[in-house]
Amino acid sequence: MNLQQKSETLINAYNMISGGDNILVAFSGGSDSSALLFFLIKYLGEDKKNKIYAAHMNHMIRETEADRDEKFAIETCEKYHIRIFAERKNIPEIAKKEKKSAEEAARDERYIFFDRIAGLIGGNVKIATAHTASDNAETVIFNLSRGCGIDGLCGISPVNKNIIRPLLSCSKNDVLEYCEKNNLSYVEDSTNLDENYTRNFIRHSITSKLNEKFHNFDDNLFKTSEIMRGAADFLDSCAEKIIQDGFTVGFLLAQHKTLRRAVIAKLYENAVSPEIRKLEYKHILYVENFLSEPGNSKKSIDLPGFVTVRILNHKLVMEKIPDKKTSGTKNNSNNL
Numbered sequence: 125m126n127l128q129q130k131s132e133t134l135i136n137a138y139n140m141i142s143g144g145d146n147i148l149v150a151f152s153g154g155s156d157s158s159a160l161l162f163f164l165i166k167y168l169g170e171d172k173k174n175k176i177y178a179a180h181m182n183h184m185i186r187e188t189e190a191d192r193d194e195k196f197a198i199e200t201c202e203k204y205h206i207r208i209f210a211e212r213k214n215i216p217e218i219a220k221k222e223k224k225s226a227e228e229a230a231r232d233e234r235y236i237f238f239d240r241i242a243g244l245i246g247g248n249v250k251i252a253t254a255h256t257a258s259d260n261a262e263t264v265i266f267n268l269s270r271g272c273g274i275d276g277l278c279g280i281s282p283v284n285k286n287i288i289r290p291l292l293s294c295s296k297n298d299v300l301e302y303c304e305k306n307n308l309s310y311v312e313d314s315t316n317l318d319e320n321y322t323r324n325f326i327r328h329s330i331t332s333k334l335n336e337k338f339h340n341f342d343d344n345l346f347k348t349s350e351i352m353r354g355a356a357d358f359l360d361s362c363a364e365k366i367i368q369d370g371f372t373v374g375f376l377l378a379q380h381k382t383l384r385r386a387v388i389a390k391l392y393e394n395a396v397s398p399e400i401r402k403l404e405y406k407h408i409l410y411v412e413n414f415l416s417e418p419g420n421s422k423k424s425i426d427l428p429g430f431v432t433v434r435i436l437n438h439k440l441v442m443e444k445i446p447d448k449k450t451s452g453t454k455n456n457s458n459n460l
Contacts, residue, residue, distance in 0.1 A: 127302040130293045131163055140288040141168075146249045148242055150234065151178040151208065153197040156254035158310040159299045160291055164252065165204060167290075178208040179241050183215040183230050186315060193311050200309070209241045227321060242286070255280050255289045257346040258296040261334075262326045264345055273405060274356045279349035295342040359383070363390040372438045373415055381412075388412070388440075395442040396429045403427065415440065 125133070135141055147164060151157045165173055180197040182190050194210055201208035219229035242249040260279040267276030282292050291299065303310060319325040334341040363386040366376075376384050385408050392403040407427055414425050414433060424434045427442075434441045 127159065127291070127294045127298040128163065128166075130298065131290045132167065134282060134293045135167075135288075135290055138283045138288075140283060140290060141250060142248075144248055145175065146245050146247050147176050148238060148245060148249055148251045149176065149178045149206075150238060150251065150253045151180050151197050151201070152254075152313070153180070153193045153200065153311045154254075154313060155299050155303050155308075155310040156256055156291065156296075158200070158308050159302045160252060160254040161200075161204070161206070162306060162308055163290065163302070165206075173205070176206055177241070177245055178206050179238055180208060180210045181230075181234050181237050182210065182212040183233075184212055185215055185226065185230075186313070189314060193313070196309075196311050209244075211237055213237070227323070249286060251287045253287060253289050254291055256291050256294050256296055256299060257342040258327070258331065260292060260349055261331050261342045261345045262323050264349060265326050265330055266322060271405070274352055274359065275402065277349065277352040278356050279346070279352075281353065293343075293346055295340070359386045360390065363387045367391060367394070370439075373435055373440055374438065376440060377416060384412070391440065391442045392427065392431060395431045395444050399429065401429050 141147065147168070149157065149161050149164060151161055161176075161178065164176055168175060178197070178201050180194060182194045184190060186193075194212075198208055198210060213233045215226055215230045215233065218224075218233060219226045222229060224232070238251045242251060264277060264279045267279075270276075280289065280292060282289050294302075302308070315321065316324060317328075319328055331341065338344070359382070362383060366379075366383075366387050367390060371387075376387060379387075388408050388411050389403045392407075393401070410425065411427070411433055414422060415435070424432050426432055429444065430446050431442055431444050434443075
């Protein structure tokens with residue numbers, strides 16, 4: 125299948141777009157986002173093109189090249205008669221101030237920007253990003269290199285709340301073929317060649333070679349991620365049912381460790397909600413050890429995000445206590 129067929133199949137499978145949706149396209153001007161914008165215009169049709177918007181962030185990392193990309197994005201949207209919102213953010217300065225990598229700071233600032241623009245547009249807005257199967261492969265390998273569980277193997281989700289990724293089942297080759305077939309212009313980001321960035325190293329030194337050695341590696345890994353997402357959803361639903369039905373610590377300790385750990389992780393997510401935060405594996409083991417300790421000599425333990433874990437009436441309780449000063453506590457998980 126080509127890009128159009130793969131994307132339409134994925135959109136239908138995940139019900140990504142409904143009739144009343146406004147679509148905000150994250151438009152960098154690169155080949156992926158250029159293909160995405162053109163595809164969505166064709167997919168929705170001329171009569172609904174006014175439902176498509178674009179957002180471009182100039183990260184101020186590549187100086188004149190970044191300005192060139194911004195100019196290209198604006199001119200492209202003008203050609204398509206698409207309204208574009210453009211903003212500049214000094215990512216190097218923000219990264220230094222917030223002690224983040226440039227990649228992390230750029231990602232965080234982009235999504236803050238997208239959410240704000242979605243609010244300005246109003247109505248039911250879907251934010252469409254141009255992540256591909258190749259991006260998913262890089263994410264899975266990155267997760268594996270750090271050590272991960274099922275969630276890490278799930279890779280990038282096709283839908284995450286109001287964020288949709290119509291090109292996620294398409295490889296980079298699919299994108300380039302689509303751009304060539306439709307005579308789409310796009311800009312090249314020179315930092316994509318810099319292997320000091322982790323993703324670039326994975327792309328040039330690992331996934332590119334795997335794609336040469338194994339036919340359709342990106343596509344095959346995307347299918348694996350789909351299977352893992354199904355397994356993760358099932359495990360999550362089982363954990364949720366146990367929590368809703370109520371359980372004792374004794375019951376939890378009698379369950380298979382995979383299910384027990386899923387319940388611990390789910391309790392933590394519920395405790396920190398609406399903040400989106402996953403409990404690391406080492407902290408899950410920390411909670412398990414606390415539960416299985418004879419006599420539970422510790423009254424409580426602390427987890428990241430100001431969450432306190434206790435056993436009350438033979439039940440496991442996790443509570444978020446924002447005012448709690450965890451830095452000096454004996455059982456502070458940050459010391460793990």
